[in-house]
Amino acid sequence: MRSFTLLSLLVLALNGVEPVRGHASIWHPSMYGFNVTDKTFPYDNRPVAPLTNYTFDQWWFHGHLNYPPNPGDYFELPAGQVATAEIACNKGATTWFNSSEGGDIRQGNSPCPNSPTSAYHTTGFSDLKGCALAIAYESNVTKIQPEDFTVFTINQTCVWYRFTDFAVPARMPPCPEGGCHCAWFWIHSADSGGEQNYMTGFKCNVTGSTSNVPLAKPQVPRRCGADPDFGKPEASPGNCTYGAKQPFYWFQAERNNMFEGTYAPPFYLDLYNFKDGAQDDIFIDSYADIPPPSPNSTVVPVLQQPQGTKTIASSSSAPSAASSSLPAPSSQPTNQVPFGTAPGRCSACVKRRSQGSSNLQRRSLPFRWLSHSNVNAKRKFSLWHPF
Ligand SMILES: *[C@@H]1O[C@H](CO)[C@@H](O)[C@H](O)[C@H]1NC(C)=O
Ligand SMILES: *[C@@H]1O[C@H](CO)[C@@H](O)[C@H](O)[C@H]1NC(C)=O
Ligand SMILES: *[C@@H]1O[C@H](CO)[C@@H](O)[C@H](O)[C@H]1NC(C)=O
Ligand SMILES: *[C@@H]1O[C@H](CO)[C@@H](O)[C@H](O)[C@H]1NC(C)=O
Ligand SMILES: *[C@@H]1O[C@H](CO)[C@@H](O)[C@H](O)[C@H]1NC(C)=O
């Protein structure tokens, strides 16, 4: 009983009092750094650790190029269908918990079990800033440069669900022999932490291709959507980058392509013409001509290829209307928890949380809690910020 009280207090303290520094990554055996822990490098370089002000070698593929996946492990991208990825603050919260530091801490669809939403840097569902998957059609990872990655799918409601769907464009051509390389990119809301970039590289392969048309050379994205926080109520569609776009490389010590300030981070949203879902206009034949973008331009390019799916065709061909707003409430999937019931907020979830902590208690009591110092016990409860 006494232990229970102490444990509860500890959990409360970690969730409420300590500055929360939980972070996130995509997790899959095809990733670089799958088994990297906070001990592998002289600094905390777990896949979930944020990348800020790093040298190129430190941030590129998270510095994990020497920690490749096992041969044959690829993340499959079915052309024209959905690929479901797992995003979490700790490997223990995913399907691959059995090779994690802390064991099975899975909790349904929660990316960060037993944590407030600040653990994944958001104040709530309306404060989500999206994440991206990018691809390079190159099997030799050392040949890939940042300018080679093209964002091919966006999920504007991440990080929120552990199981996050990414729509793969129908016209993705096949990968070369040996497969492709992909990477997950995320920059979170400015009101939920510092200037943090996330990049997790992985091996991927397109399956079910029906097209051989290659991707266009990706360009740097431009801030062209409505930006009411910065006195810009209307979008400027003529200022957008259209077609294939690079991911954001921001706030590193080297090789940035974005130079926005601390409080105006670039986001994988309409703000940078990253529409939710499959990026169907990234191919060399997607546009006959792309006029040079500029703030006062009113000219926008016209899609010339019939695009993947009906929904996407309509949103891509009407950029002026569609690019002006953040995801509207109607974009909330109907089969998901409603707005305002973040895992850390609703009462049912509070109940789940306390059950979660007693599970932790049960698991940890026999060894850690009784035989180790408080510091070790604390580590046990703080899987995603072990310091
Ligand atoms: C980046 O790191 C350098 C060297 O460690 C330091 O001098 C500089 O203040 C840092 N910049 C930011 C924005 O953190
Ligand atoms: C990661 O660790 C697990 C468990 O030790 C092992 O089975 C797997 O092969 C490792 N994966 C890589 C890529 O090192
Ligand atoms: C760990 O779990 C994964 C996913 O379920 C499975 O493929 C793998 O064989 C398991 N590894 C061990 C060592 O049990
Ligand atoms: C990969 O690319 C590097 C750099 O271009 C080259 O030195 C190396 O031989 C290549 N490896 C393979 C297996 O082709
Ligand atoms: C984003 O992921 C969520 C959770 O998996 C899913 O419901 C939603 O449809 C995805 N959005 C897009 C545009 O694929």
Ligand SMILES: *[C@@H]1O[C@H](CO)[C@@H](O)[C@H](O)[C@H]1NC(C)=O
């Ligand atoms: C990638 O997928 C294609 C289509 O299914 C397959 O033919 C190819 O062998 C796969 N490549 C790798 C490296 O697994």
Ligand SMILES: *[C@@H]1O[C@H](CO)[C@@H](O)[C@H](O)[C@H]1NC(C)=O
């Ligand atoms: C146009 O895009 C540039 C580059 O991202 C950005 O700095 C500028 O604020 C944008 N201007 C307008 C009016 O959208």
Ligand SMILES: *[C@@H]1O[C@H](CO)[C@@H](O)[C@H](O)[C@H]1NC(C)=O
């Ligand atoms: C763009 O429009 C703004 C506001 O209408 C104006 O102040 C500015 O001079 C124009 N810039 C160019 C390059 O035409």
